[in-house]
Amino acid sequence: MTLRSTGGNPALGAFDATDPASLTGAVALITGGASGLGLATGRALVDAGALVVLADLDVERGEAAAKDLGCAFQQCDVTKPENSVAAVEATLARHGRLDLAVLNAGIEGGGPIGDGFDLARYRAVMGVNTDGVAFGMSAALPALVASGGAAVATASLAGLTDTPLIAAFRDAFLERGFPLLEASDVAAAIISAALSRGTGECWVVQPGREPAPYGFRGVPGARMPDGQSASFF
Numbered sequence: 001m002t003l004r005s006t007g008g009n010p011a012l013g014a015f016d017a018t019d020p021a022s023l024t025g026a027v028a029l030i031t032g033g034a035s036g037l038g039l040a041t042g043r044a045l046v047d048a049g050a051l052v053v054l055a056d057l058d059v060e061r062g063e064a065a066a067k068d069l070g071c072a073f074q075q076c077d078v079t080k081p082e083n084s085v086a087a088v089e090a091t092l093a094r095h096g097r098l099d100l101a102v103l104n105a106g107i108e109g110g111g112p113i114g115d116g117f118d119l120a121r122y123r124a125v126m127g128v129n130t131d132g133v134a135f136g137m138s139a140a141l142p143a144l145v146a147s148g149g150a151a152v153a154t155a156s157l158a159g160l161t162d163t164p165l166i167a168a169f170r171d172a173f174l175e176r177g178f179p180l181l182e183a184s185d186v187a188a189a190i191i192s193a194a195l196s197r198g199t200g201e202c203w204v205v206q207p208g209r210e211p212a213p214y215g216f217r218g219v220p221g222a223r224m225p226d227g228q229s230a231s232f233f
């Protein structure tokens, strides 16, 4: 992800991880914004002075959430590319720019690989959790390039947050003493990641640890005839 200064909005010229006030006037679109992490991120951004559009499949909860936060709601099924395009267009029509896309809509996966593999369930999870991020990124990219903005996508590394997504397993986790994150802590981490100006980073958010970029080992490029390594990236 990347976040750079822009000429368009003086407030964003000072976008700075150490200065939450620099979020004032920033425009954010959040998929899966009606519940859990998306809603908590929307609340944190509104509190920081940002202009927020919540996008979600669930119209009833989304409209109620937007009313509660005093922000906008856009119906959006992230499995449909045209819905992501429409959500970005609605954001631009309302606020004139897009500075932050939080690609967060998701459903719980579950199901085994091998015996008991459920293809329909697999396709449904991939459609929301993976395709939805690609469609959202593709739709938001031109506006983010224009603003010098950022995108953050949520994904699972088995760090668990206390949201409706894990309601079916919550008691079992707590009985075993497994720690759960508060949604507000993840929202703060999402905002930190957006403001970090890092590009292509994966941030780990786990109970008891400070959110931080994960240090992937460098992947070697092709070995060239002269023995040197080469990479296009």
Ligand SMILES: NC(=O)c1ccc[n+]([C@@H]2O[C@H](COP(=O)([O-])OP(=O)(O)OC[C@H]3O[C@@H](n4cnc5c(N)ncnc54)[C@H](O)[C@@H]3O)[C@@H](O)[C@H]2O)c1
Binding pocket: 031, 032, 033, 034, 035, 036, 037, 038, 055, 056, 057, 058, 076, 077, 078, 079, 104, 105, 106, 107, 108, 128, 129, 154, 155, 156, 157, 158, 159, 160, 161, 162, 163, 164, 165, 166
């Ligand atoms: N809660 C956790 O423990 C946890 C852990 C790791 C990753 N995540 C990821 O964080 C993200 C948010 O999860 P959460 O815990 O807030 O879940 P949640 O169930 O509270 O919220 C998910 C939201 O996504 C919306 N949604 C589902 N399908 C959609 C679609 N096709 N189009 C648009 N919106 C859709 C739902 O209506 C809901 O409002 C998900 O991508 C999830 O995989 C969650």
